[in-house]
Amino acid sequence: MNGTAEKTDVVVIGGGPGGSTTATLLAKRGHRVVLLEKETFPRYQIGESLLPSTVHGIGRLLGVTEELERAAFTVKRGGSFRWGTNPVPWNFLFALAPELSGPTSYAYQVERMKFDDILLRNAARCGVDVREQSPVTEVLADGERVRGVRYTSPDGVPREVHAAFVVDASGNRSRVHQHVGGERIHSEFFRNIALFGYFEGGRRLPAPDSGNILCAAFDEGWIWYIPLSPTLTSVGAVISREHAARLRGDQEKALLGFVDRCAIVRDFLSEATRVTEGVYGEIRTRKDYSYTNSTFHRPGMVLVGDAACFIDPVFSTGVHLATYAGLLAARSINSVLAGDLPEDRVFAEFEGRYRREYRVFYEFLSAFYDMQSDEESYFWKARKVTDMDATDLEAFVTLVGGVHSGEQAFLNASADLSEAVERTGSMQTATGDEMHHLFGTPVVREVMQEMNNVQVRGVLGASVKEEPLLPDGLVPASDGLSWVDPAAAR
Amino acid sequence: MTAPLSLERVRHDVAEVLDEEPGSFTDDENLLDRGLDSIRLMSLAVRWREAGADTGYLELAKEPTVIAWYQLLEGTR
Numbered sequence: 405m406n407g408t409a410e411k412t413d414v415v416v417i418g419g420g421p422g423g424s425t426t427a428t429l430l431a432k433r434g435h436r437v438v439l440l441e442k443e444t445f446p447r448y449q450i451g452e453s454l455l456p457s458t459v460h461g462i463g464r465l466l467g468v469t470e471e472l473e474r475a476a477f478t479v480k481r482g483g484s485f486r487w488g489t490n491p492v493p494w495n496f497l498f499a500l501a502p503e504l505s506g507p508t509s510y511a512y513q514v515e516r517m518k519f520d521d522i523l524l525r526n527a528a529r530c531g532v533d534v535r536e537q538s539p540v541t542e543v544l545a546d547g548e549r550v551r552g553v554r555y556t557s558p559d560g561v562p563r564e565v566h567a568a569f570v571v572d573a574s575g576n577r578s579r580v581h582q583h584v585g586g587e588r589i590h591s592e593f594f595r596n597i598a599l600f601g602y603f604e605g606g607r608r609l610p611a612p613d614s615g616n617i618l619c620a621a622f623d624e625g626w627i628w629y630i631p632l633s634p635t636l637t638s639v640g641a642v643i644s645r646e647h648a649a650r651l652r653g654d655q656e657k658a659l660l661g662f663v664d665r666c667a668i669v670r671d672f673l674s675e676a677t678r679v680t681e682g683v684y685g686e687i688r689t690r691k692d693y694s695y696t697n698s699t700f701h702r703p704g705m706v707l708v709g710d711a712a713c714f715i716d717p718v719f720s721t722g723v724h725l726a727t728y729a730g731l732l733a734a735r736s737i738n739s740v741l742a743g744d745l746p747e748d749r750v751f752a753e754f755e756g757r758y759r760r761e762y763r764v765f766y767e768f769l770s771a772f773y774d775m776q777s778d779e780e781s782y783f784w785k786a787r788k789v790t791d792m793d794a795t796d797l798e799a800f801v802t803l804v805g806g807v808h809s810g811e812q813a814f815l816n817a818s819a820d821l822s823e824a825v826e827r828t829g830s831m832q833t834a835t836g837d838e839m840h841h842l843f844g845t846p847v848v849r850e851v852m853q854e855m856n857n858v859q860v861r862g863v864l865g866a867s868v869k870e871e872p873l874l875p876d877g878l879v880p881a882s883d884g885l886s887w888v889d890p891a892a893a894r
Numbered sequence: 895m896t897a898p899l900s901l902e903r904v905r906h907d908v909a910e911v912l913d914e915e916p917g918s919f920t921d922d923e924n925l926l927d928r929g930l931d932s933i934r935l936m937s938l939a940v941r942w943r944e945a946g947a948d949t950g951y952l953e954l955a956k957e958p959t960v961i962a963w964y965q966l967l968e969g970t971r
Contacts, residue, residue, distance in 0.1 A: 460933075499932045500955055506931020840952045852936070860937040867910060868937075871944050 409564035412436045412533070414737060415553050416571040417540050417580055419445060421458075421723050422709030423573030424523035424532075425730030426737075428466050429885055431531040433738045438565055439532050440555050442539035442574075445524050448683050449516035450600065450690060451722035452630050452638050453480065453617045456498050460508040461858035462727040465884055468526050475522065477512035478615045478631050481505070483720070484831050486620040486668050488775040488822060492830040493609075493618065493668070501838050508863055511720075513615060513630050513638075517683065543570060543583040543705070550583065550704030569704055569737050573730070576710035584707055586699035589803055592796040593787060594694035594716045594769065596625065597648055599659050600640030602684035606631075606676040613831055619718055622666035623781045628717065629669055636684070639663065639673070642692060642717065644783050655687040692717055694766070696804050700758060701751040706733050713762050713804075716769055725765075728858065729758050731884075738886040745878070750887050753878045757854070760873070763804045764850040767817060770797075771847050774818035775825065789814045817847040824848075899945055899967045904960055911937055921961040930958055942967060 416427040419441030427437045463469045482497035499505035512519075528534040537558035544552045544564070552566035572580045581588070608614040608631055618629040625643035632638055641662035651658055656678070663669050679685050696713035700706060709726030736750035770789055778784040785791060789811065797811065824841040831837075842848055854873060861868050866882045871890075878887035901921075908925065909916040911934045919928055932951075935958070939951035947967045954963055 456933075500935065500951070501932075503926055504930070504932045504935060504955060506929065506933060508933050509931060840955065844950070844952050856933065856936050856940070859933050860940075863933060864911065864913075864937070869941075 409552065409566050410438075412438045412565055412567050413741060414438075414569045414571060415440065415565050415567040416532075416573060417553065418573035418575060418578070418709075418711070419443075419524045419527075419534065419536070420449065420520055420573060420575060420709065420726065421523055422711075422726030422730045423571070424520070424527045425462055425466060425727045426571050426573060426708055426733045427532040427534075428523075428527045428530045429731060429734030430737060431527070433742070433885055435738070435741055437532045438567070439524075439527060439534045440538045440540055440553070440565075441524070441534065441536045444536045446517040446521040449520060450598075450640075450688070451717070451720075452516055452632060453483075453513050453628075453720035454511040454519075455720055455724045455855060456508055456511045457855035457858040457862075458724050458727050459511050461855070461860075461862035462731060464862035465731065466523065466526060467530070468522055471522055471526070472512065472519075475514075475518055477514045477519070478633065480511045480513050480615045480617060481509065481612060482616055484609055484613055484616045484618045486618070487626070487772075488621075488825055489777070490825065490830060493620070494825055494828055495613065495616070495831040495836050495839075496842060497837065497839050500840060500843060508859060513617065513632055515632055540574070540580060543580060545583065545704070548703065550702065568741065569706065571706055571708055571733055571737075572711045573708040573726070574711055576714055578711065581697060581707050581711040584697065584699055584702050584705050586697055588695050588697050589800065591694040591766070591800050593792050593800075594692075594773075595645045596642045596692045596716060597645050597651065598640045598642050598690045598692045598717065599651055599655060599662070599687065600628075600638065600690075601656070601659055601687040602632075602679040603637045603639055603673055603676040604635050604679055606635075606637040606639070607672040607674075608634075610832060617720060618668070618672075620666050620668045621776045621778075621784075622662070623778065623783070624662065624665065625783050626718065626776075627662065627666045627669045629672060636679070637673075637676070639669065640717075641666075644786070645691070645693075646782075651689055655689070659687055694769070696759075696762060696800075698803060700755045703747060706736070706751065706754065708733050712758065715762065715765050718769065718772065719765060721765055724855070725758075725761065728761060728854070729754075731858065732757055735880060735884075735886050742886065745887055745889065749889075750878065753874065753887055756874045756877065759804055761854055763801065764847075764853075766801065766804060767814065768847050768851050770814050771817035771821045774814070775822050789818060817845070820845040821847060899942060899947055899964075901960070901964050903945075904964045904967065907938060907941060908960055908963075919960075921964075922959050925958040925960070938963075 413435040484493040499509035542554035630638040708729040827841040829835040
């Protein structure tokens with residue numbers, strides 16, 4: 405390290421939703437934050453379907469609620485699934501029942517170019533020093549802790565920034581996360597690949613579900629169908645990695661082939677044309693493997709978003725996990741910089757909550773894939789809980805959540821979920837709008853718990869009192885931006 | 895931990911999540927008309943569970959009035 409290096413409080417690597425959220429919530433507590441982004445925004449990104457806690461919880465903490473409203477994104481009241489035994493799609497709505505749908509019972513489908521840009525510009529307005537075209541080349545550390553980064557400025561000059569903390573929010577393809585130590589562990593079970601493109605003129609589900617994401621299972625996997633505008637639709641096939649070889653040839657032919665074999669999506673796209681120009685004209689692939697790093701933190705450095713972990717896209721969790729982790733990271737760093745709590749304590753809380761959130765979605769995912777019973781299909785057979793290698797399952801879940809609840813628990817969760825879906829019935833029926841069967845299953849209740857806490861905080865503000873989520877854990881301060889030890893406060 | 899969930903407490907908590915003055919609604923008024931939604935309902939259920947009641951938001955949703963909730967909470971403690 406040289407003597408001319410710049411000094412700041414926190415360096416955030418990456419300007420996506422995870423990086424913007426962390427940086428903004430640090431700046432709101434008055435800290436100096438340098439955010440280094442390798443590209444120039446707006447830029448393309450996948451992961452277009454949001455959940456309410458991002459919009460109404462994180463969004464309010466960041467102060468972007470009105471701006472998101474003005475952007476006129478497609479309003480999503482939930483997801484519709486052609487999945488399991490019911491041949492008709494069924495709904496997973498955000499409101500418990502239509503009469504209980506309030507001002508926060510919805511999320512958005514977003515063009516990430518626009519959404520991510522709103523969050524990044526807001527970060528800059530809140531005082532974050534945002535530097536685009538600034539790729540990080542090196543993480544600086546000594547035996548004790550991470551001390552800063554080296555990056556290349558837009559004019560090509562290598563520069564150094566030293567900071568008390570480095571936040572890696574640089575996504576799934578960057579290698580920065582390796583500096584935190586540990587290893588990236590993949591779930592053997594969900595090694596899927598996504599192949600996706602955009603269509604103009606696709607049909608919509610009937611109102612009021614027309615803004616919902618549609619996820620439709622077929623023999624070889626499932627397809628997402630996301631209404632980004634009245635006419636633009638994002639369509640992606642999630643298939644087995646064994647098909648990777650087939651995707652190296654004509655990708656358009658491959659995508660249209662999958663669409664052709666998925667009845668409801670084929671029908672919805674019968675009058676549509678694929679976009680072939682501009683940013684949406686390309687057909688893209690992405691490895692949608694579910695993975696988690698074995699550690700999320702070392703002294704001076706923390707991982708947020710896809711840099712830390714990723715889960716299958718079927719529940720629209722990408723932006724949720726990233727922004728939730730951004731909130732947790734900001735609370736933790738704010739606590740240490742204020743001298744409130746020691747670093748190891750707050751990052752134990754960070755990692756405990758983050759892993760819990762990942763685990764509950766992973767268990768939901770396992771139960772959800774298990775519902776789509778299809779003994780004839782290689783894809784679905786390989787993803788049944790009973791066909792999983794118990795050792796792999798146990799190892800992965802133990803790593804993720806600390807406690808493995810056992811194969812029987814997964815099977816019970818799957819049976820509960822199937823039964824709840826059956827009782828709920830098809831969309832566009834009275835029962836299909838009532839979510840109490842689904843919300844009543846333990847696996848869904850766990851998934852909703854912390855998202856609900858974040859959303860309630862966004863809605864009710866400082867009046868919220870939260871109990872510890874983890875045994876002997878910390879609770880958020882009244883402004884939601886740092887941690888408090890409830891034992892010390894009593 | 896088990897401070898009693900008095901009728902007064904139920905009124906107070908409901909008023910707080912609805913951002914209304916206590917006393918601005920009656921005990922038998924349907925709270926849906928006061929802007930009760932899923933998220934507020936869930937926050938009340940969480941709050942009362944922490945106070946020792948074994949009541950889920952699904953049960954609370956069936957009859958959303960202060961008096962019905964008070965009776966429900968009394969019965970489960």
